[in-house]
Amino acid sequence: MADWTDAQRKTVASVWGQLDAEIGAHALARVLIVYPWTQRYFGSFGDLSTAAAILGNGKVAAHGKVVLQALEKGVKNVDAIKSTYTDLSRLHCLTLKVDPDNFRLLADCLTIVIATKLGAAFNPQVQATWQKFLSACVIALGSQYV
Amino acid sequence: MTLSAKDKAVVKAFWAKISSKADAIGSEALGRMLTVYPQTKTYFGHWSDTSVGSEPVVKHGKTVIRALGDAVGKIDDLVGGLAELSTLHAFKLRVDPGNFKILSHNILVAMAVNFPADFTAEVHVSVDKFLAEVAAALAVKYR
Numbered sequence A: 001m002a003d004w005t006d007a008q009r010k011t012v013a014s015v016w017g018q019l020d021a022e023i024g025a026h027a028l029a030r031v032l033i034v035y036p037w038t039q040r041y042f043g044s045f046g047d048l049s050t051a052a053a054i055l056g057n058g059k060v061a062a063h064g065k066v067v068l069q070a071l072e073k074g075v076k077n078v079d080a081i082k083s084t085y086t087d088l089s090r091l092h093c094l095t096l097k098v099d100p101d102n103f104r105l106l107a108d109c110l111t112i113v114i115a116t117k118l119g120a121a122f123n124p125q126v127q128a129t130w131q132k133f134l135s136a137c138v139i140a141l142g143s144q145y146v
Numbered sequence B: 001m002t003l004s005a006k007d008k009a010v011v012k013a014f015w016a017k018i019s020s021k022a023d024a025i026g027s028e029a030l031g032r033m034l035t036v037y038p039q040t041k042t043y044f045g046h047w048s049d050t051s052v053g054s055e056p057v058v059k060h061g062k063t064v065i066r067a068l069g070d071a072v073g074k075i076d077d078l079v080g081g082l083a084e085l086s087t088l089h090a091f092k093l094r095v096d097p098g099n100f101k102i103l104s105h106n107i108l109v110a111m112a113v114n115f116p117a118d119f120t121a122e123v124h125v126s127v128d129k130f131l132a133e134v135a136a137a138l139a140v141k142y143r
Helices: A006-017 A023-034 A036-041 A051-056 A058-076 A078-084 A086-095 A101-121 A124-142 B005-036 B038-044 B055-073 B083-093 B098-114 B121-139
Strands: none
Touching: A006 A058, A006 A124, A023 A036, A023 A051, A023 A058, A023 A101, A023 B121, A036 A101, A051 A058, A051 B121, A058 A078, A058 A124, A078 A086, A078 A124, A086 A124, A101 A124, A101 B098, A124 B005, B005 B038, B005 B055, B005 B098, B005 B121, B038 B098, B055 B098, B055 B121, B083 B121, B098 B121
């Protein structure tokens, strides 16, 4: 799919290496707050009625971790992102029935949460490489939709 | 999607907070957009340099963010307040309106980088909604 230079590989690994376990939780909470229609997929998560409730919701936090663990597979396999996410793509289409546009929303929120964490170190070149990686993941997750 | 009274208050408060760094945020956002979404450079063929920190990028970033600051002041009537800018974008600049979303994203990233503690999820949603309303107001005259 995408071609990666050595510099880009290093950048993706470097960004990943600076993320803590809570980033996934923060990113998912942000998606649910900034794009509230995404809450449609989380009916079983309990109280999502306010930003405070979402930020304090244990199920959101736990699921944010699951998402981040799945993203790690892509980080470790940048040359085979499409095949890495084939099964997850089918799951999201057939079982979870998630509109694939939501993957882009999550990617954007994750980028912004990372920007708050890394600050100026998340410079335009790093942002470009990181978003290239996330775009590949987003496309891969949508690739098995029928 | 409309701006609630709370959204307007949040946007005004956050804009006041960032005002001392607004020009830098505008320039940074534009630089990020041109780097991360290289197709946006197609609108700036008349610039000698589209790189981050270059003179035209710094200058134009200021122009854009100051116009957004004005829009904050006109938040109760963005369509009316941005009518002239809409005419400019529709008939002279003819920027594909899909790019408003792209620039908005990069403005949010620049805000997140420069004000990590203040750019909370609640501020994020209100500012994102504001930028979307501005984009819609800019697109009014397109067709």
